[in-house]
Amino acid sequence: MADEPARASLIDGKAFSQTLVERVAAAAARLEATHGVKPGLAVVIVGEDPASQIYVRNKGETTQKAGMRSDTHRLPDTTTQEELLALIAALNADAGIHGILVQLPLPKHIDSAAVLDAIDPDKDVDGFHVVNVGRLAVGLPGMIPCTPLGSLMMLKDQLGDLSGLNAVIVGRSNIVGKPMAQLLLGESCTVTIAHSRTRDLPALCRTADILVAAVGRPEMIKGDWIKPGATVIDVGINRVPSKDPVKAAEGKTRVVGDVDFAEAVEVAGRITPVPGGVGPMTIACLLANTYTAACRSVGVTPDDLNS
Ligand SMILES: NC(=O)C1=CN([C@@H]2O[C@H](COP(=O)(O)OP(=O)(O)OC[C@H]3O[C@@H](n4cnc5c(N)ncnc54)[C@H](OP(=O)(O)O)[C@@H]3O)[C@@H](O)[C@H]2O)C=CC1
Numbered sequence: 001m002a003d004e005p006a007r008a009s010l011i012d013g014k015a016f017s018q019t020l021v022e023r024v025a026a027a028a029a030r031l032e033a034t035h036g037v038k039p040g041l042a043v044v045i046v047g048e049d050p051a052s053q054i055y056v057r058n059k060g061e062t063t064q065k066a067g068m069r070s071d072t073h074r075l076p077d078t079t080t081q082e083e084l085l086a087l088i089a090a091l092n093a094d095a096g097i098h099g100i101l102v103q104l105p106l107p108k109h110i111d112s113a114a115v116l117d118a119i120d121p122d123k124d125v126d127g128f129h130v131v132n133v134g135r136l137a138v139g140l141p142g143m144i145p146c147t148p149l150g151s152l153m154m155l156k157d158q159l160g161d162l163s164g165l166n167a168v169i170v171g172r173s174n175i176v177g178k179p180m181a182q183l184l185l186g187e188s189c190t191v192t193i194a195h196s197r198t199r200d201l202p203a204l205c206r207t208a209d210i211l212v213a214a215v216g217r218p219e220m221i222k223g224d225w226i227k228p229g230a231t232v233i234d235v236g237i238n239r240v241p242s243k244d245p246v247k248a249a250e251g252k253t254r255v256v257g258d259v260d261f262a263e264a265v266e267v268a269g270r271i272t273p274v275p276g277g278v279g280p281m282t283i284a285c286l287l288a289n290t291y292t293a294a295c296r297s298v299g300v301t302p303d304d305l306n307s
């Protein structure tokens with residue numbers, strides 16, 4: 001029907017991330033040719049969380065595709081805080097390692113804040129160290145958290161100048177919501193951060209030209225929470241039982257976002273799918289940050305990865 005609103009266009013994070021990984025690979029090859037430095041990433045995972053294992057495996061494979069060194073340190077969940085801190089000290093001192101990522105969440109007996117703060121800020125490719133959080137807040141160059149960085153890249157690619165747009169971020173975690181808000185503020189958006197105590201969340205979401213969902217609740221954000229034509233970034237990665245009851249009974253799962261995609265796609269202007277949206281961009285940005293850290297370690301200005 002002619003007057004029926006068009007469905008949202010999909011923001012293809014998978015394709016975007018492949019382009020970015022190719023650019024990082026080319027830039028890393030140039031760095032190695034000119035300075036003899038091969039960017040190296042160390043990923044540390046404590047315990048056996050199956051979802052984390054998949055994420056860590058994807059990261060390792062993509063890092064090698066980009067022509068970088070990738071070391072994975074798998075530690076048992078009985079690892080003590082002292083043992084973990086000793087490994088981080090060794091990685092801080094290892095000149096072949098430019099990026100260190102400690103997979104979160106950590107087992108309960110380990111103090112995550114103490115672990116993150118033990119990472120050399122110049123090797124903190126997650127951007128979680130307080131020094132990098134502070135640099136982002138005051139607009140100094142540092143390491144920017146991968147998920148917000150990848151989300152911002154997609155937004156700028158889709159919308160160009162973001163200044164003056166109303167951005168609503170649902171979720172205030174240190175790893176997604178807060179750094180996302182800093183980045184969008186830096187782009188001169190009018191930023192609102194919502195969380196579990198927010199009143200009338202649907203009405204607030206309807207004010208958003210840019211809606212970022214980082215909640216961790218499967219399909220919570222409904223179609224009628226979205227302003228027609230808005231751009232929706234769905235950060236959520238939630239495993240839910242398979243739609244097919246037989247498969248569900250066998251324990252099969254599927255991945256959904258924090259946005260009810262089937263409803264949202266009828267209202268939004270543009271939307272990231274899950275999977276295939278923010279997730280692959282997170283991994284590509286991790287490699288970009290590792291390349292940047294390697295450049296800085298030898299005093300080289302990193303190549304522009306946006307073109
Ligand atoms: N695609 C990717 O690369 C990544 C995806 N993720 C995914 O993103 C999601 C969010 O992750 P993360 O930020 O670590 O999650 P956290 O659990 O740390 O934070 C969730 C936030 O959502 C808020 N919240 C919870 N329930 C509601 C509600 N009913 N209404 C409004 N706000 C609510 C919480 O509010 P309050 O503070 O008040 O408790 C909190 O601020 C998860 O699905 C995670 O798997 C995470 C990292 C990377």
Ligand SMILES: Nc1nc(=O)c2c([nH]1)NC[C@@H]1CN(c3ccc(C(=O)N[C@@H](CCC(=O)O)C(=O)O)cc3)C=[N+]21
Nearest residue numbers: 055102103104105126237255275276277279280282283
């Ligand atoms: N120190 C630390 N840094 C992180 O960045 C970090 C972390 N800990 N802990 C866990 C969360 C989660 N996260 C994801 C990244 C990519 C995908 C991803 O590639 N997803 C694909 C595949 C999804 C699937 O099908 O399983 C997609 O969305 O298309 C998912 C999740 C990073 N996190």
